[in-house]
Amino acid sequence: MSYGKVEYDDNLDAFKCEICGKWFHSLSHHVHFIHGITINEYRKRFGLAKSTPLISYFERQKHREREIKKGTFRRLKSRPSFKKGDNTIQKYKRSAETLIYLKERFYKIAKNKKIDNKN
Numbered sequence: 001m002s003y004g005k006v007e008y009d010d011n012l013d014a015f016k017c018e019i020c021g022k023w024f025h026s027l028s029h030h031v032h033f034i035h036g037i038t039i040n041e042y043r044k045r046f047g048l049a050k051s052t053p054l055i056s057y058f059e060r061q062k063h064r065e066r067e068i069k070k071g072t073f074r075r076l077k078s079r080p081s082f083k084k085g086d087n088t089i090q091k092y093k094r095s096a097e098t099l100i101y102l103k104e105r106f107y108k109i110a111k112n113k114k115i116d117n118k119n
C-alpha cells in the first residue's frame with residue numbers, strides 16, 4: 001500500500017484493511033467493530049482523503065435501494081429551509097417541552113448577562 005491510497009479489488013469489489021490485511025465491502029464497519037477506531041481515525045492514519053470511497057459498489061447500491069424504498073429523498077425535500085430575514089418560520093407551533101426549554105434558556109442567558117455586568 002502506498003500512503004494516501006486504498007487497495008481496491010475489482011473482482012471482489014472490496015477494500016483491503018491496512019491493519020489486518022483482509023478484504024471487506026465496508027471498511028468503516030470493519031475498522032469500527034474489529035479494530036475499535038472510527039473511519040476518520042483510519043483515514044488519518046493512512047492518509048486517505050475524506051472523499052475516497054471505502055464502501056464497495058455493491059454495498060452503496062444496497063444503501064441506495066433501501067433509502068429509495070424508505071423515501072428519504074421525499075423527507076429531505078419537505079424540510080423547511082431557512083433564509084435570512086424570513087420570519088415565517090416562527091409561525092410554526094412549538095411543543096410545550098420546547099417552550100419550557102426556550103424559557104429556561106432565555107432566563108439562563110439573562111442571568112449570566114447580569115453577572116457579567118456586575119464585574
Ligand SMILES: [Zn+2]
Pocket residue numbers: 017018019020021022030031034035
Ligand atoms: Zn482489519
